[in-house]
Amino acid sequence: MKLLRRKWLSVxxxxxxxxxxxxxxxxxxxxxxxxxxxxxxxxxxxxxxAQIVSAFEKTHPDIKVQLTAYATADYLAAMAxxxxxxxxxxxxxxxxxxxxxxxxxxxxxVMNLTPYAxxxxxxxxxxxxxxxxxxxxNKWWEEPLYNIALGIFYRKDIFAKLHISVPTxxxxxxxxxxxxxxxxxxxxxxxxxxxxxxxxxxxxxxQYYGKNSxxxxxxERKVSWDSTPVIEAFTTLRQWTVDNYFTPGYLSIPDxxxxxxxxxxxxxxxxxxxxxxxxxxSAKQPMSDYGFFPFPEDxxxxxxxxFSQGIMISSTTKHVxxxxxxxxxxxxxxNLKQFASTLTQPDALLGVPxxxxxxxxxxxxxxxxxxxxxxxxxxQILPTPLVNSFSKAQAADITGSMSxxxxxxxxxxxxxxxxxxxxWGNQPVP
Numbered sequence: 286m287k288l289l290r291r292k293w294l295s296v297x298x299x300x301x302x303x304x305x306x307x308x309x310x311x312x313x314x315x316x317x318x319x320x321x322x323x324x325x326x327x328x329x330x331x332x333x334x335a336q337i338v339s340a341f342e343k344t345h346p347d348i349k350v351q352l353t354a355y356a357t358a359d360y361l362a363a364m365a366x367x368x369x370x371x372x373x374x375x376x377x378x379x380x381x382x383x384x385x386x387x388x389x390x391x392x393x394x395v396m397n398l399t400p401y402a403x404x405x406x407x408x409x410x411x412x413x414x415x416x417x418x419x420x421x422x423n424k425w426w427e428e429p430l431y432n433i434a435l436g437i438f439y440r441k442d443i444f445a446k447l448h449i450s451v452p453t454x455x456x457x458x459x460x461x462x463x464x465x466x467x468x469x470x471x472x473x474x475x476x477x478x479x480x481x482x483x484x485x486x487x488x489x490x491x492q493y494y495g496k497n498s499x500x501x502x503x504x505e506r507k508v509s510w511d512s513t514p515v516i517e518a519f520t521t522l523r524q525w526t527v528d529n530y531f532t533p534g535y536l537s538i539p540d541x542x543x544x545x546x547x548x549x550x551x552x553x554x555x556x557x558x559x560x561x562x563x564x565x566x567s568a569k570q571p572m573s574d575y576g577f578f579p580f581p582e583d584x585x586x587x588x589x590x591x592f593s594q595g596i597m598i599s600s601t602t603k604h605v606x607x608x609x610x611x612x613x614x615x616x617x618x619x620n621l622k623q624f625a626s627t628l629t630q631p632d633a634l635l636g637v638p639x640x641x642x643x644x645x646x647x648x649x650x651x652x653x654x655x656x657x658x659x660x661x662x663x664x665q666i667l668p669t670p671l672v673n674s675f676s677k678a679q680a681a682d683i684t685g686s687m688s689x690x691x692x693x694x695x696x697x698x699x700x701x702x703x704x705x706x707x708x709w710g711n712q713p714v715p
Contacts, residue, residue: 300672307645362518379427407425415593431633438547462528491503496584504666576645678695
């Protein structure tokens with residue numbers, strides 16, 4: 286995909302300052318005579334996070350890790366406050382995505398890890414996709430952790446009961462939604478209190494109506510948001526809401542409750558990331574009940590929405606060596622394999638494939654392993670201020686307070702009036 290290929294960035298030359306911190310061996314370690322405590326924040330509330338911290342502290346008694354795990358909405362708010370106060374935690378999970386993370390990089394809030402990356406040969410250790418998406422201005426600002434793909438997870442038992450096959454076309458998918466609803470199930474479970482879960486459906490619809498060529502042009506500001514594919518995507522998103530294909534009242538449901546109906550067998554599908562297998566395992570659900578298929582876009586092949594996540598270190602940390610040690614431990618092959626069943630998959634670290642306990646993540650990994658196969662979520666093709674505009678526009682479309690046409694025009698106006706830097710180049714506004 287052209288959009289992803291634009292983001293290939295080379296690794297910069299190491300600076301003597303970071304090399305001095307790391308020492309000749311390149312692997313940082315805290316001094317056993319000076320025990321330290323570092324803060325680690327994440328928006329992953331999976332119990333595995335505490336297990337990893339506990340395992341780390343047993344092998345590194347000179348470093349204590351204060352773990353704070355937030356729900357995503359609370360995490361974003363806490364990170365925004367900490368960024369404004371320049372008080373980010375020592376180490377934090379960067380699950381925000383490519384363009385959302387740039388605000389920290391541009392403001393000098395996170396450490397430039399390029400010297401460390403050079404010493405540790407990150408360019409040959411991590412997947413091409415994660416390198417493309419997690420390097421910025423020829424520098425490494427975070428250690429790659431996961432390659433995320435998004436798609437439809439479905440209940441095999443409900444599909445079998447209703448004699449529904451996995452859809453391969455958009456028409457089949459739309460027909461299945463009606464059949465599932467008529468049978469008394471919620472077709473798609475959604476927690477839409479924050480914008481990003483409904484946005485995943487908008488993204489898939491935009492891929493269907495505009496195809497990848499339009500999506501790429503939209504990201505690169507070569508076409509206007511006031512375009513037919515955008516209007517059609519918002520029209521269908523609104524219509525599926527009216528038809529109750531989503532959880533009724535989903536705009537008031539927290540994203541953390543996305544899986545409740547799904548796991549209870551009252552909803553047939555969710556649009557989730559490759560981390561869904563980890564959630565299924567953590568919830569002690571039988572994996573045999575769940576399958577995956579790409580959002581049907583009538584493309585060849587149907588592309589998956591993809592992005593990468595990593596670990597960042599605050600530029601103001603007073604414990605650089607301890608922070609680096611914890612980051613390296615977390616992203617090590619040994620740790621990723623030990624907790625593989627309940628960790629997000631697939632890993633960005635080469636040679637560590639998803640375990641057999643995560644078959645759907647394995648299938649998704651196979652689809653995104655080819656270079657450039659995928660498209661970024663909408664909130665990663667827009668600068669952060671415009672993500673807020675999109676969130677308001679999407680909510681207005683879903684509730685019917687704005688028509689799909691008015692919604693598209695609102696976004697086009699917001700983009701036209703935006704004067705900041707553009708993540709994918711500064712093409713003139715159409």
